[in-house]
Amino acid sequence: xxxxxxxxxxxxxxxxxxxxxxxxxxxxxxxxxxxxxxxxxxxxxxxxxxxxxxxxxxxxxxxxxxxxxxxxxxxxxxxxxxxxxxxxxxxxxxxxxxxxxxxxxxxxxxxxxxxxxxxxxxxxxxxxxxxxxxxxxxxxxxxxxxxxxxxxxxxxxxxxxxxxxxxxxxxxxxxxxxxxxxxxxxxxxxxxxxxxxxxxxxxxxxxxxxxxxxxxxxxxxxxxxxxxxxxxxxxxxxxxxxxxxxxxxxxxxxxxxxxxxxxxxxxxxxxxxxxxxxxxxxxxxxxxxxxxxxxxxxxxxxxxxxxxxxxxxxxxxxxxxxxxxxxxxxxxxxxxxxxxxxxxxxxxxxxxxxxxxxxxxxxxxxxxxxxxxxx
Numbered sequence: 001x002x003x004x005x006x007x008x009x010x011x012x013x014x015x016x017x018x019x020x021x022x023x024x025x026x027x028x029x030x031x032x033x034x035x036x037x038x039x040x041x042x043x044x045x046x047x048x049x050x051x052x053x054x055x056x057x058x059x060x061x062x063x064x065x066x067x068x069x070x071x072x073x074x075x076x077x078x079x080x081x082x083x084x085x086x087x088x089x090x091x092x093x094x095x096x097x098x099x100x101x102x103x104x105x106x107x108x109x110x111x112x113x114x115x116x117x118x119x120x121x122x123x124x125x126x127x128x129x130x131x132x133x134x135x136x137x138x139x140x141x142x143x144x145x146x147x148x149x150x151x152x153x154x155x156x157x158x159x160x161x162x163x164x165x166x167x168x169x170x171x172x173x174x175x176x177x178x179x180x181x182x183x184x185x186x187x188x189x190x191x192x193x194x195x196x197x198x199x200x201x202x203x204x205x206x207x208x209x210x211x212x213x214x215x216x217x218x219x220x221x222x223x224x225x226x227x228x229x230x231x232x233x234x235x236x237x238x239x240x241x242x243x244x245x246x247x248x249x250x251x252x253x254x255x256x257x258x259x260x261x262x263x264x265x266x267x268x269x270x271x272x273x274x275x276x277x278x279x280x281x282x283x284x285x286x287x288x289x290x291x292x293x294x295x296x297x298x299x300x301x302x303x304x305x306x307x308x309x310x311x312x313x314x315x316x317x318x319x320x321x322x323x324x325x326x327x328x329x330x331x332x333x334x335x336x337x338x339x340x341x342x343x344x345x346x347x348x349x350x351x352x353x354x355x356x357x358x359x360x361x362x363x364x365x366x367x368x369x370x371x372x373x374x375x
Contacts, residue, residue, distance in 0.1 A: 021046055022054055023373020026063065029084050030109075030374045034067050036079035055082055062088050063372070089149040090114055092140050092188065093363035095356075096133055096155040097195040099170065099220035103356065104136045106144055107364045111206055113357070115143040125172035133178070134185050141186055150371050151182055151190040152363030154198035156221070158239045163192035166238070170220050191366045195359050196241050197232050200225025202362030203315050203352055205375065210312040214305060215352070216243065216298065218273075218318030222265050228309065230375070244269070248300045267297040273322050288326050295327040299334020306347065307339045317352040324351050 024044050029035060032043065037055055041048045058064040065085045069078040086109045095103040101121055106114040119136045121129065137151060155178065157168025163179020165171075179192040200215040204227050211230040217223045222244030226233040233240050249262030256262065266272060273294060280286035302314065314335070316323045332349040339347075352358055368374040 018054075019373070021050060022058065025051065025054055025058065026084060026372050027374050029064070029082070030368075034081040034083040036081055038079060040082075084109060086110055088146055090144050090146050091149050091364045091367045092137060092144070092151045092186075093360040093367075094133060094137060094151070094153040094155075095195070095359035095363065096129075096153065096171070097217070097219055097359050098356075102133055102136050103360060104140050105357075105360050106140055107360065109149075109364075109368065111357075111361045111364055113360075114145075115140065117143075125170075129171045129173070130176060130178065130181065134182060137182055137186055141188070148188050150367040151186060151188050152198075152365075152367040153178065153182065153190065153192040154195035154359040154363050154366075155192060156195050156223070158237070158242075159192055159194045160238045161234075163190065165192070189371065191363075191370050193363075193366055194223070194225070194234075194238075194241070195362075196223035196225040197234065198225070198362030198366060199317055199352075199358045200227050200315075200362070201232055201365045201369070201375075202354060202358050202360075203317075204230065205365040205368075206361050207315070207352060207354065209315060212309065212311050213313035213315060214302070214309075214311055215315040215317055216302075218268060218316065218323060219270055222268050226309075243301055243305075246301045248297045264297055264301050267294045270319060270322065291322070291326040292330040295330025296334045298327075299331045299338065302331070303335055303338035306335055312346065312348065314347070314349040315352055316349070317354075317358055320351065 024046070025040055028040060028043050035043065037051050038048065040055070041051045044051070055064060059066065062085055064082050065088070067081040067083055069080060090106045090108055093105050093107055099121065102119045104118065105116040108114055117136065117140055119132055121132065124132050141148070155165055155168065156170055157173060158166040160166055163177070165173045165176040165178050167174050179190050183190040196215065196217045199217050203209055203215050212228055215225045224241040224243045226241055244265040245263050247258055247262050248264050249266065260266070273290070276290035277287055280290050305311070306314065316328055328349060328351060335347065335349070354361060365375065
């Protein structure tokens with residue numbers, strides 16, 4: 001993947017200079033593609049001696065490789081180009097966000113699918129859902145023809161920094177050490193994170209966003225992932241982004257107590273939207289009204305977030321037939337009417353173009369970030 005770098009190339013901190021510089025070199029190559037050692041020194045601000053030593057070390061670890069001489073139009077000895085060993089490793093990625101199936105894939109470092117396998121949930125919850133996720137990983141593992149750099153997982157629910165799913169109501173999980181369970185069964189370093197946070201990281205790494213945006217995932221429920229300054233925000237209790245449980249129904253008055261039938265998911269989740277559209281029947285006007293109402297409720301929930309954080313982008317991820325068009329337009333209209341115009345004149349709202357690979361690519365991005373420092 002050839003994308004613009006989204007990090008400033010700052011020098012290393014004293015305590016972890018070498019690790020910082022290794023990550024800086026790999027991050028630079030991931031962003032700009034093949035480069036000479038001199039190019040890397042200029043791009044990173046590191047000395048040529050430091051770059052040469054680290055490149056040699058990374059080549060020895062099969063993380064970088066030499067591509068041959070650089071073709072120059074000017075006199076002089078041509079430089080040797082180096083790049084990430086993009087086909088030397090794969091990442092096993094799991095997406096547990098769909099209510100009908102768990103998705104799995106082997107991806108190369110650029111996000112290309114090498115192998116794919118899905119597993120029907122058939123209503124599995126609790127221990128049965130855990131077993132299904134592990135079985136899917138074990139089925140995919142032998143399909144890898146190169147060493148696995150790691151396993152990345154995007155799952156619904158509140159997930160702590162040890163990969164423990166503290167709670168995932170739709171899967172009936174509570175305090176499930178999913179990261180450790182997968183790592184023990186596969187023997188591969190594993191990272192488990194919330195699916196919406198993972199999706200936001202995918203959009204940041206592979207999509208077209210700024211460094212300050214919120215991504216709304218619309219599926220069995222509603223979640224969101226927040227990126228500020230290019231960094232994922234998880235919150236003090238790892239529960240940031242639980243926008244689906246925000247009460248947006250004030251139809252019964254401002255004194256109405258919290259009620260689940262008045263939260264955003266009541267209008268916006270895929271099951272809720274499907275029910276609304278079924279009730280609308282063949283009436284185009286009724287269908288448009290249902291989608292518009294869902295978009296307006298989302299706009300009500302998002303307006304304070306956009307206003308407080310001065311976000312530049314809002315990204316919607318969900319079934320295109322539900323999310324694109326009327327719903328997205330109604331959301332942007334409500335945001336425009338409920339935030340101070342001068343502060344959000346360039347606010348952009350768009351839908352993700354990554355389809356059902358969004359969480360899988362995000363799982364890849366988490367592994368690249370944790371294992372190689374690439375983000």
